[in-house]
Amino acid sequence: MARIVVVTSGKGGVGKTTTSAxxxxxxxxxxxxxxxxxxxxxxxxxxxxxGCERRVVYDFVNVINEEAxxxxxxxxxxxxxxxxxxxxxxxxxxxxxTDAGVARVMEELGRDFDxxxxxxxxxxxxxxxxxxxxxxxxxxxxxxxxxxxxxxxRVLGILSSKSRRAEEGREPVREHLxxxxxxxxxxxxxxxxxVEDVKEILGIELLGVIPESKAVLNASNAGVPVILExxxxxxxxxxxxxxxxxxxxxxxxxxxxxxKGLFGRLFGS
Amino acid sequence: MNLLGYFRSQRKQTxxxxxxxxxxxxxxxxxGTRGGGPDYLPALQEELLDVIRKYVEVDRDAVxxxxxxxxxxxILELNITLPESSQK
Numbered sequence: 539m540a541r542i543v544v545v546t547s548g549k550g551g552v553g554k555t556t557t558s559a560x561x562x563x564x565x566x567x568x569x570x571x572x573x574x575x576x577x578x579x580x581x582x583x584x585x586x587x588x589g590c591e592r593r594v595v596y597d598f599v600n601v602i603n604e605e606a607x608x609x610x611x612x613x614x615x616x617x618x619x620x621x622x623x624x625x626x627x628x629x630x631x632x633x634x635x636t637d638a639g640v641a642r643v644m645e646e647l648g649r650d651f652d653x654x655x656x657x658x659x660x661x662x663x664x665x666x667x668x669x670x671x672x673x674x675x676x677x678x679x680x681x682x683x684x685x686x687x688x689x690x691x692r693v694l695g696i697l698s699s700k701s702r703r704a705e706e707g708r709e710p711v712r713e714h715l716x717x718x719x720x721x722x723x724x725x726x727x728x729x730x731x732x733v734e735d736v737k738e739i740l741g742i743e744l745l746g747v748i749p750e751s752k753a754v755l756n757a758s759n760a761g762v763p764v765i766l767e768x769x770x771x772x773x774x775x776x777x778x779x780x781x782x783x784x785x786x787x788x789x790x791x792x793x794x795x796x797x798k799g800l801f802g803r804l805f806g807s
Numbered sequence: 808m809n810l811l812g813y814f815r816s817q818r819k820q821t822x823x824x825x826x827x828x829x830x831x832x833x834x835x836x837x838x839g840t841r842g843g844g845p846d847y848l849p850a851l852q853e854e855l856l857d858v859i860r861k862y863v864e865v866d867r868d869a870v871x872x873x874x875x876x877x878x879x880x881x882i883l884e885l886n887i888t889l890p891e892s893s894q895k
Contacts, residue, residue, distance in 0.1 A: 695837065735822065
């Protein structure tokens with residue numbers, strides 16, 4: 539049986555799809571067969587971030603409606619062995635993701651994969667609820683900013699009460715905090731919530747901190763998961779996060795200010 | 808204090824404000840939604856507050872309701888903070 543991991547946040551634009559692409563790619567690179575599933579029906583974007591947008595023939599909803607088999611719909615990544623993508627459909631029908639349909643696809647994927655990464659849409663509507671429902675683990679992507687932290691807390695509440703694990707009274711969903719768009723410089727100035735602040739408010743274990751980085755936009759422009767940009771700060775931060783997810787103990791980098799100005803270099807500590 | 812330090816200290820540390828606001832908000836929202844609490848909790852809280860206010864003047868934060876699960880039981884935890892002036 540596969541581990542099902544939902545990448546969620548409540549708030550939009552915080553980096554869920556970037557994280558789903560990076561996590562899926564990282565897990566596959568570590569030798570685990572991984573499927574990344576886009577739950578954002580109507581606004582699919584995972585295909586674009588992973589650079590396979592021109593290879594989408596069938597999608598998640600086609601599989602649910604039995605218009606295509608899972609094997610026909612899964613797109614095999616050309617860069618990393620064992621990595622597959624299931625695109626969301628562009629239909630505007632919000633009820634396209636049926637409970638039974640999603641459950642069947644999860645079960646079928648579960649037989650063939652080690653990890654299923656569910657890329658949740660923003661909000662707490664149907665698509666987001668469906669993405670969270672089957673999860674064994676949740677990666678809560680949060681920006682160090684008030685509305686994002688509040689929405690993350692809401693999402694944690696939903697995971698602990700509305701997920702399948704909660705309904706069946708099983709061990710709760712394992713929750714991980716991934717802090718993205720972090721600027722150590724602004725934290726030091728006192729204008730941005732620190733890692734410690736967010737950890738204290740949300741009260742969940744920290745998986746990683748991804749620094750605010752130009753590399754993220756560059757990678758998405760090119761359709762390359764940023765984790766494959768191995769010489770960039772964001773790429774390395776994602777590599778660390780995936781390693782930690784797999785149980786490795788790695789120190790948190792990028793919590794300190796990276797670049798020093800001329801003055802700092804001459805006189806700095 | 809040098810010039811730079813002077814300007815810095817004048818500026819408000821907005822992250823601190825953000826943290827305080829979030830801590831209050833999150834605590835309140837959790838009391839209402841976490842642990843699968845019933846939907847009537849916020850209404851119950853309001854009505855309790857009204858009753859208490861008949862006798863003592865208290866803040867909105869004075870009544871805290873929480874539902875906790877313990878085995879097969881749901882425990883309703885009610886915390887009412889009375890202001891110091893009300894105690895004689």
